[in-house]
Amino acid sequence: MIRHVFLLFLTAAALWSAVVERKPWPSGESFLRYLEHKGLPQKLYWDLEREDKELCEEIRAGVPYYEMTDDNGTGLLQALIPINDELQIHLKRNAEGGYDFEMIPVAYQVIEDSFALPVTRSPYQDIIAATNNRKLAHAFVDAFKNSFDFTRLRKGDIVAVAYKEKMRLGRPYGLPSIEAAMIKSRKKAHYLFRYHDRYYDEKGREVEGFLFRKPVNHVRITSRFTLRRWHPVLHRYRAHLGVDFGGRTGTPIYAAADGRIIFAGRLGGYGNVIKIRHRDGFMTLYAHMSKFRRGMRRGRYVKKGQVIGYIGSTGMSTGPHLHFGLYKNGRPINPLGVIKVAKRTLYGKKRKDFIRYAEGMKKELGEAVAQNRKPLRLDDLSKTRYCLDDEALFCDINATRIGG
Structure with a gap:
């Protein structure tokens, strides 16, 4: 169709x-x-x-x-x-x-590539020089920043990367996804693997560094996050770029992490909205609020767990609830994958599946190093019109x- x-x-x-x-x-x-x-x-x-x-x-x-x-x-x-x-x-x-x-x-089309580079200046600068792809360089550094100290690198150390990138009409679309990566420094290899949209080391320990709390207490989830799904009854595509928490009008809403309010006001179908910018490129959105807590305005710095407003039904809403959105570098991600009390360690069947996956990716990175595999250059990809x-x-x- x-x-x-x-x-x-x-x-x-x-x-x-x-x-x-x-x-x-x-x-x-x-x-x-x-x-x-x-x-x-x-x-x-x-x-x-x-x-x-x-x-x-x-x-x-x-x-x-x-x-x-x-x-x-x-x-x-x-x-x-x-x-x-x-x-x-x-x-x-x-x-x-x-x-x-x-x-x-x-x-769009998905491009998959793996390569290895010697460190001459820094991984960020070296990846840009080799690929002309700043977003890829940023994604590599962003993935490792919570598990590796880049000041330890020396000239001649090795980085290896396996990644995916969407291309639309010969142009990059969205952000590259680092699937696996390795930094070999002082003869020791440090690995990172993307598994179920989270990053883990080779032992299955999560390496993400920023934790969010739930924005409301003791309420039920009434609608979950999805980027795209086909509705079998309505016969059309739907999406829901956040999580809805049902609750009584007036239930307190808490800031999910420390940050600065960048918007507080009406926003079309979302009604009363507060947006908070956090570190590491994160932003949270709180919609359909009945009212804001006094003093909540643009520019105000708030602490994790601080009350910022109250559940309501403003905007296009069928009943009192909080629509909670989470964004990384401007793109919506599933809040339920980030809200937690502590970092995760994989156990049982999930750990076995992860170890199997990680071994395969380690082999891919090892081959890239052994073959001195060069990366695809973004300007070469962009010369191709993907029809x-x-x-x-x-x-x-x-x-x-x-x-x-």
Whole structure:
């Protein structure tokens, strides 16, 4: 179905000499304001179900989105606006001159690579020099920062990396994922493995360093986190970029970690919202609050466990609850994978599965070192236009002109 949608895009582009532009989503722009700026009916937003209204508040400033417009000046024909790395809004002008709204998957390819490099300056600088990929260098350093002291490295030490990266239309999409990595310093190898979205050493001990507490006490989870899922009854894609905790109006809400408030106010379908920026690129969001605790305003520093507000039902809400969102470097992650009292150590079947996985990845890294395997360069990858069936619109440059 998705394939046919985009093939229709291509036909429309060819017939109408349409132009496709790639743009960054403006800072402070809401989906409602976008509709207003484009002269589109705001009924498109108000007719959405509650979950889709909430998702419209998740569009990130700076995220690349695509618009198809007609050379003849008839305005917007179609638009693709990512909500997260997996799901995007598709707006399309219909035969009656109105517009249709749907959520569809984001099409991308996953590149897998492994390589080894001698340390000449620092892992960060050496990875950039070899790959021209700053995000990959940052991901490597970020993964090891809680388990290795980089000041111990000497010239000639070895780093090895196995990673995955999404590519969309010949461009990196999202953040690279370090699957396994090794630093060999003073003849000793230090390993790190990604397992179920968490990092562990070779003995199955977690190496994450930042812990969050639950934002509410003694309440039940009413909706869990998902980036993308197909609803078997509604026959469409859904997502929920946080965890909902059901509770009585007025139940205290606590800051999940130390940080500084960067937003306190109304935010569309999320109602009363507080956003807190934490260290290591984390940000938390607390939505549908009945009210804020006195003094909670932008710029205020709060401590972990400090009351910041109270459960409510403001915005697009069917009952009192807290929608709790957690973001790393601007991207939503599952809060339930981070909220805990102490670091984890794997036991039983999970540990056996992990050891088996880690041994395979250690072999991959060892081969990269033995073969002196060089990394893929980002500029070489970007020269290739990945023409996916459901992205045919953007691949046929004879039918469209791609700007931005």
